[in-house]
Structures are given as C-alpha cells and as structure tokens.
Amino acid sequence: MAATSPVKDFLVTYLMPEKCYREFFVSFHLHVPCLKFVLNRVVGFWILLDTFLAQLPQLLKILWRGSVEGLSLTSILLQLYAFSCPVVYAVSNNFPLFAWAERLFTLAQTAAIIFLILHYRGDTLRGILLLLGYSGVMFLLGSYAATAVVSVMQASSLAALIASKALQTVTNHHNGHTGQLSSVSVFLSCAGSLGVLFVSLQETESSLASLSHILSACLSCVLLAQVLCCRSSTATATKKRE
Structure with missing residues (x-):
C-alpha cells in the first residue's frame, strides 16, 4: 500500500x-511553504556533505597520482585556517562534540593534504614540523585564547575561504591547467557554497555577509568551470611530465 x-x-x-x-x-x-521546507532540507544535506567529504576526493587523488602539481600550498593553508576557526570557536564555548565533530574530520583531511604537498615537493621534514606546530597552536587557542581572539577568528573564516578559492583560481589560470585538483572536491565545494548562499539569502543578514557568500559561491563556480574546461590541458601536461 x-x-x-x-x-x-x-x-x-x-x-x-x-x-x-x-x-x-x-x-x-x-504547496510553496512545503516546497521551501524540502529545498532547505536538501540544501542542508548538501552543506553537510561538503563539510564532511569535500576534501576526501582531493586527498585520494593526490595519493593515487603521487603528484600535487597545480595545487596552491597557500590556498590549502588558508583552507586549513578557515576550517580551524569553527573548531576553536566550538571548543572555546564548550559546545558538545557532536555539534562540530565533522569539522575534525575535515581538518584531518586538509592537514594531510598540506603534508602531502610538502612531501611530494621534497620537504617532508618541514611538513612534519608544520603539523606538529599546527597541533600545538590549535591546543593553545582552544584552551587559552581570549574571547575576542576567538570571535575575530570566527568572523574571518569566510574571508580566508574566499581568499583560498581566489588563489587557486589564479594558480589555475597562470598554469593553464588545473593539475591534480580534484573535480569531485570542487563540485562538492561548489554545491556546498551554493547551498550556504541559498540559506543565507533567506536569513536576515548584513549586506556585507550576503556579498561574501555570493563571492564565495561565484569563485566556487569559476573553479568548477576551470576544472571542466581544462581537462584536456591537464591531461596534456600530465603526459608531458611522464
């Protein structure tokens, strides 16, 4: 039945x-209210998927290809900072673990990508020291950072994420290809950014916040367009290296 x-x-x-x-x-x-409810629920799933899994395809692609060509280290470092801010904020405010546990998974993936970038560029020791230093800084910030510092970090996380996308976009344009940038990761990030934009436009936010979400979504779309349009150039560059 x-x-x-x-x-x-x-x-x-x-x-x-x-x-x-x-x-x-x-x-x-x-029914319009029901349609809006369903759209918000679907968007919520997309945002969660982006938060939890967006970095994993990139990590797996690096491991599979054994190369980090085309990836901007500065861009990934900015991503690490952007993903760290909500964790520091949650720990400082004693939020329950289930409310931010998925962020830890994202941080671990991003930190692993940074280590692999340095490792494949022949700087493994620097990668290890960077991860150790990062772990120490995260512990200190979560345990002893002043409320004002934590608030500033949380407020700056979106700006760092926008800068990260902009740097990777410029790197792709300069190289003429997207290298080992994962199309799956870029697609998940784009879907998540559009989802956040959809939610933010329904809420009462400042024009600056709305503009920031629009810019982030636009840069995600540009990255996705670069990945889709530069596949042939990326394949050619890879064959030349081989």
Missing part, C-alpha cells in the same frame, strides 16, 4: 513532514 511504501517512509523520515507528502503526492498541489 502507498501509505506504507518504502518511498513514503524515506521521504517523510528525511525530507518532509506527513502534511507536505500529502500535499505533493496525494493532492498533487505544489
């Missing part, structure tokens, strides 16, 4: 309340 179908159970459990299911699939009515 339709009332107990697996499809209905899935939709009602994860995407919409029972009322919206009846509006869409029983009454065949495009």
